[in-house]
């Protein structure tokens with residue numbers, strides 16, 4: 001398949017390109033597009049055949065449900081049995097933005113989009129191109145992250161091309177994703193709102209609005225997670241990832257002990273000079289912890305290009321989005337952690 005590329009200027013697609021891309025979606029084709037979190041691989045969420053293409057192209061397990069991207073609260077309300085006051089409150093505060101709400105779905109949502117669950121995950125993305133695309137279509141876009149299943153999510157168009165060139169008819173280049181980590185998935189169908197996946201809306205932001213919110217990090221546990229996607233291997237570069245956790249001195253000593261020239265080392269800027277061997281990639285500075293989130297997937301993909309044999313990663317527990325960053329890195333490591 002020939003992949004066509006479209007470029008965003010000043011956060012906007014030209015009218016002609018928007019028209020072409022929305023026509024593709026209306027015909028049941030897939031379009032990769034930018035969001036503020038990561039790139040998405042969009043399909044008409046109301047068309048089971050279009051949805052099935054997402055699963056084929058990504059090689060995504062069929063029991064992993066998709067997020068519906070809408071352009072307004074009105075559009076979100078169309079696809080749920082009830083939009084409770086708590087959803088309205090959260091949507092008013094956090095939408096458009098990186099918060100996905102899990103609500104009870106109605107019959108308009110095909111079972112293919114929700115992997116036969118009775119619930120549906122919905123959000124309004126804040127990227128203007130994503131919103132204009134949904135509005136031009138007039139239907140919600142089902143969109144997982146635009147990567148092959150198991151690989152790190154895509155935060156720049158070059159990653160999308162690495163994974164999907166030739167497999168999809170259109171890729172929209174919107175530059176680097178602002179957050180770089182996916183949305184927070186919050187289940188509002190349980191008694192107490194429950195975070196199923198930590199993400200770019202921080203737990204502290206939610207705690208400021210909700211009287212009670214549950215977050216049990218199951219990323220490394222064998223327990224079946226309620227968010228089905230969380231049980232699969234995820235975000236994995238080619239080389240295996242080992243997290244090293246402990247005091248900075250111990251972590252540095254351990255990494256120097258077990259690394260060689262072919263080892264990839266993922267660390268914060270403040271520690272980069274301490275590593276004597278291996279190929280060091282700086283995730284960012286602990287003084288600007290949002291960099292750690294926005295650079296994570298890019299860094300994991302860079303190790304593939306460097307052809308390292310293993311990756312030793314410092315435990316990056318800094319800043320507002322620390323649970324989300326740690327969760328992604330733990331998933332990338334398959335729970336492989338050295339505590340020193």
Ligand code: TXA
Nearest residue numbers: 037039040065066119120121144145182183227228229
């Ligand atoms: O930021 C994001 O959320 C990005 C952009 C493109 O919007 N999308 C994204 O989609 O990360 P995906 O498919 O890679 O991850 C969706 C997550 C999975 O963990 C999935 O299991 C969960 O949301 N999910 C979707 N529908 C659900 C539902 N009805 N109940 C529980 N979890 C659900």
Ligand code: MG
Nearest residue numbers: 144145146153
């Ligand atoms: Mg994903």
